[in-house]
Amino acid sequence: MGISSACCWLSLKLHNEIETKQNRLTWWSPSGSSKDGVVMSLTSSLGKLEEAFWVLARNGCFALTPGSLSKAGVQPFDDPGTRCAGYLPPLPMKHLGDPGFRTEHRLRYAYVAGGMANGIASAELVEALARAGMLGFFGAAGLDLPRIEEAIERLQRSLAAESFGFNLIHSPNEPEREAATVSLYLRKRIRLVEAAAYLRLTLPVVRYRVAGIFRNAEGRVAAPNRIIAKVSRAEVAAQFLSPPPEELLNELVRSREITPEQARMAADIPVAQDVTAEADSAGHTDNRPLVTLLPTLLSLRNRLQQKYLFALPLRVGAAGGLSTPGALAAAFAMGAAYVSTGSVNQACVESGASE
Numbered sequence: 551m552g553i554s555s556a557c558c559w560l561s562l563k564l565h566n567e568i569e570t571k572q573n574r575l576t577w578w579s580p581s582g583s584s585k586d587g588v589v590m591s592l593t594s595s596l597g598k599l600e601e602a603f604w605v606l607a608r609n610g611c612f613a614l615t616p617g618s619l620s621k622a623g624v625q626p627f628d629d630p631g632t633r634c635a636g637y638l639p640p641l642p643m644k645h646l647g648d649p650g651f652r653t654e655h656r657l658r659y660a661y662v663a664g665g666m667a668n669g670i671a672s673a674e675l676v677e678a679l680a681r682a683g684m685l686g687f688f689g690a691a692g693l694d695l696p697r698i699e700e701a702i703e704r705l706q707r708s709l710a711a712e713s714f715g716f717n718l719i720h721s722p723n724e725p726e727r728e729a730a731t732v733s734l735y736l737r738k739r740i741r742l743v744e745a746a747a748y749l750r751l752t753l754p755v756v757r758y759r760v761a762g763i764f765r766n767a768e769g770r771v772a773a774p775n776r777i778i779a780k781v782s783r784a785e786v787a788a789q790f791l792s793p794p795p796e797e798l799l800n801e802l803v804r805s806r807e808i809t810p811e812q813a814r815m816a817a818d819i820p821v822a823q824d825v826t827a828e829a830d831s832a833g834h835t836d837n838r839p840l841v842t843l844l845p846t847l848l849s850l851r852n853r854l855q856q857k858y859l860f861a862l863p864l865r866v867g868a869a870g871g872l873s874t875p876g877a878l879a880a881a882f883a884m885g886a887a888y889v890s891t892g893s894v895n896q897a898c899v900e901s902g903a904s905e
Contacts, residue, residue: 577611599643605636614638644683648865648887651824654776655742656713658683660888662826663895664780664869665717665744667691672902673701673708675895680712687744689902691719695734702738715742715778720752729754736761736775744826745779751789751821756798760808760816770861771818779822780869780890782829782836787847790822791854791864823862825851826890829870844868844884 578592595603595614604617608631617637644652647660663679665671665687672689679686688705690698698716705714716735721728732754735743745755755777762774779790789795799813808816827847829840844866851864868886872878873894881889896903 577608577613579611596638599641602640603638604634605638606632607635608632646882647889650863651865651867651887654823654862655685657685660867661685662778662867662869662888662890663687664826664890664892665689665691665715665746666892666895666902667717667719669693669697669701669902670896671717672900673704674900675898675902676705676714677708678898678900680709680714685713685715687715687717690717690731691746695730698731699734699738702734702740706738713742715744716740718743718745718755718758718777720746720748720755722749725752725754728752732758741774742776742778745777745790745822748779748781748786748790750786751795751798753798753801756794756821757802757807759819759821760794760799760802760812763808763812763815763819765815771815773819776824777822778824778826778867780826780828781847782827782838782843782870784846784850787825787827787850787866788854790825791820791851793817793819793858794821818861820854820858820860820864823860824865824867824887826867826869826888827886828890829868831870831892840868840870840881841884843870844881844886848885 592614595601601616603614606613606615612635644658651660652658659682661679661684663671663675663684663686666689668689668691670689671687676686676688688698688701690701693701702716718728718731718735734740735758743758748755758775759773759777760775764772766772777790779787781787781790794816799808799816802808803810803813825847827840827844829843830837847866851866855864865887866885867888867890868881868884869890869892872881872889872891878889895901898904
């Protein structure tokens with residue numbers, strides 16, 4: 551069958567299918583004369599994100615009918631009284647956000663639950679998120695090392711195939727605590743941490759990032775340990791989205807934590823591939839609204855990616871006050887690679903705040 555014949559056949563087939571349904575369609579008038587039931591029907595259809603819809607127009611009214619764009623270029627039908635006014639493609643939740651983020655972290659959804667301190671982001675919560683295809687961080691801040699190690703051993707047993715991480719909080723008044731936590735993570739081979747409350751890079755967080763750095767078979771620099779940094783200031787984001795400072799790398803070489811060759815390799819990677827723009831919320835923030843913070847960090851990301859030409863592109867996610875589907879959708883619409891929630895998760899039965 552030729553292309554023109556196929557198009558004619560598809561057009562006729564769609565025409566016959568829609569013609570039989572036309573009298574059953576729910577038509578909406580933009581003049582406001584539609585009944586409440588009509589609006590509810592359209593709202594219900596638009597909420598079916600996994601489905602595709604044709605937008606039909608007739609006599610100044612509009613209707614939605616399910617349909618696929620697999621017949622590209624073919625309108626639903628050629629009836630002169632009804633025309634195709636548009637097409638709404640499917641938008642499943644698993645397609646929201648940056649596909650690279652989902653791939654690198656082995657996720658179904660670009661959805662993160664931050665590590666609320668003192669185990670509020672509990673092992674149970676991390677397990678539930680991982681099994682749903684999302685990323686959870688255990689809230690290690692404020693807990694002693696034996697309690698953190700207990701959580702590590704549990705999650706490594708229960709989530710052998712799923713992704714998860716642990717919180718790493720900056721402790722300016724207790725630098726030895728931060729260093730000891732990093733040592734624990736390295737010893738237990740925790741490969742992903744959420745760095746929070748940092749005002750500047752510290753030796754422990756850089757040590758975590760570059761430990762075990764190597765050059766792979768393709769000749770690219772690879773780092774086993776990854777960091778997602780939560781920040782609310784551009785100057786802090788710039789530190790995480792840049793290679794590790796030379797002075798800290800030299801200190802790690804002197805202490806024989808890394809080799810001189812590994813220090814040179816570190817110039818090819820950022821401290822954090824992913825930075826979360828943490829807007830005004832219950833976390834450690836500067837009370838900045840997401841509508842200004844996220845675009846600022848997206849612009850910064852673009853400049854630093856152009857400057858350093860990292861092999862893997864930098865990404866910026868969004869956090870702070872995200873607790874409803876509408877808020878999450880808005881964050882994605884603004885360009886967030888992923889979304890991160892926090893306080894709202896306290897209401898989960900798996901949360902450490904629930905009894």
